Amino acid sequence: MPKKELSSDGKNHHQSHQEKHHDHNHMIHDFKRRFYVSLAVTVPILILSPMIQMLLGFHFVFPGSIYILFVLATFVFFYGGWPFLTGLRDEIIKRSPGMMTLISMAIIVAYGYSSLVIFGxxxxxxxxxxxxxxxxxxxxxxxxxxSIMKASLSLEELVKLMPIEAHLIINDGETKEIPVSELKERDRVLVKPGEKIPADGVIVKGRSNVDESMLTGESVPVGKTVDDELIGGSINGEGSLTLSIQKTGEESYLSQVLQLVQDAQASKSRTQALSDRAAKWLFYVAVGAGAITWAIWFGLGYGFDLALERTVTVLVIACPHALGLAVPLVIAKSIALSASKGLLIRNRMGFEEARNLDAIVFDKTGTLTKGEFRVTDIVTDRKEEELLKWAASLESQSEHPIA
Incomplete structure (x- = not known):
């Protein structure tokens, strides 16, 4: 990001957002790497697995193949399964079993039992x-x-709205260039025509039209005069303004918008909450079903080995492959689509409930239009070119926003 486009009262906010962005990006690459590496190792595991060979009707065994299978599976268990094992630890500490507990139970039981089988x-x-x-x-x-990372890129666009420097007015009326991050409450700054407002404040001198479309969605510049409030990040029009700073840092309008979006991204949707509850109860059901399975098979006189194998089968099958993949896919699609359409989701629960809406009432047209003025039609009894020349000559010296 070019330095001149860095955040303002958001400079510290920008740095914290960048750190979160970097950490999240690192986690994405980590999961991607673990997936591709584990997938590559899974291929020989499936080829060497006796159960897969029996299912597909082929036989492939050589001296030591069973131990190679054990080594490959051990690698996948610890390398690919590590995020879930650490998630299991966290859920146990919180005493709230969920999807990580369910997944970990299945892979721990499958690995532990299969290792016993390998060794006799x-x-x-x-x-x-x-x-x-x-x-x-x-x-x-x-x-x-x-998908969450793609949606968070919308925050980067908000951060870019803020300038990096401001014209601070000192005691003798002269101005001094200072970083926006150094602005304090009640500082007075000069905002020249065409410049961005450095922070939230109140006009103490001057009159101008201010473009707030990037923050409010309203394309028409708003007339501003003494005692009117200005939002940091909006663009000053044709007049010079003297601004008294009212809010900086976390208190500013833009920072609060950033925080709302970040909170929304961190929150869970109803679908996620439902899947978490389902995973929690499914864990208890699976453990109970496993215990009942062992008791029934062993009680009917079957050997301990067979009863244990049936129990392990139940516990492995109980982990819902589809639930672990379907919910993230639904979330990914909804977030990606909304982000591509410019939607900043404040509450995921509310976003899901939007499917039940019958009508939407908009309070301004700027949220629906392109955010810029253009000529749509020319109605005249003369030649269009002649009328355009007259209009252009009249407006060539005008400072009116529509001109």
Missing amino acids: FQGENFFGELATLIDIMLLGHWIEMR
């Missing part, structure tokens, strides 16, 4: 299911995080 325990290994489950969940989380 009677049963079938689940390394193929383990690897594909981790791949699908990594893909879902990567897609969700990438």
